[in-house]
Amino acid sequence: MAYNSSVLSQLLKLLPRHEFEKQANRVDGKRRSDALSRWSQFIALTIGQLGGRRSLRDIEATLRSQGHHRYHLGSQSISRSALGRANEQLDYRFYEGLFQSLYRRCMSSTRSHGFRFKNKLFSLDASLIDVSMKVFPWVKFGRKKSAFKLHLDHDGANFLQA
The missing domain is CATH 1.10.10 (Arc Repressor Mutant, subunit A)
Known part of the structure; x- marks a missing residue:
């Protein structure tokens, strides 16, 4: 089986x-x-x-x-x-x-990189997440669109969210 x-x-x-x-x-x-x-x-x-x-x-x-x-x-x-x-x-x-x-x-x-930075490396990501206007009326993005932005801070050394 x-x-x-x-x-x-x-x-x-x-x-x-x-x-x-x-x-x-x-x-x-x-x-x-x-x-x-x-x-x-x-x-x-x-x-x-x-x-x-x-x-x-x-x-x-x-x-x-x-x-x-x-x-x-x-x-x-x-x-x-x-x-x-x-x-x-x-x-x-x-x-x-x-x-x-x-x-x-x-x-x-996590693996280490071959290059070094003087300070810690962080990267920012801002993703737009579409949602329904009927379910989430408080997140008006435009006249006919409902969405919100999710901002994430990533730790560049470990590929984890900071």
Whole structure:
């Protein structure tokens, strides 16, 4: 039987599971066994974010329809009430620490350039993002166009947003 790796599975490979578990144990130690695991909660929130889901009911329906993929991701069955309780008890320090460890990993894996600058090199990017006038009436760009500008500052040495 052929094995197909989902896009979500490929994205989650960028996040080492041992770093995730180490951060979870550091922040909240051993949680109750009947509670939703941090990993399952993270998968549910990731699916909700990437899929543009707007409610716990919508996330639950998506997860239920993809049960066989959920198993391969290492996630348990997730109910709406369990996800709601887990989100209420969510400690922001967990994701803050997870971001810091991933950021350190990104910084250490970037390659250095053969040229040097006296000061740090930054580049600015201003992208125009078109949006609907009906949904976002406050971002009038012209008489018949609705858009806003997103300004980003990039660190030239590491190719990361500053």
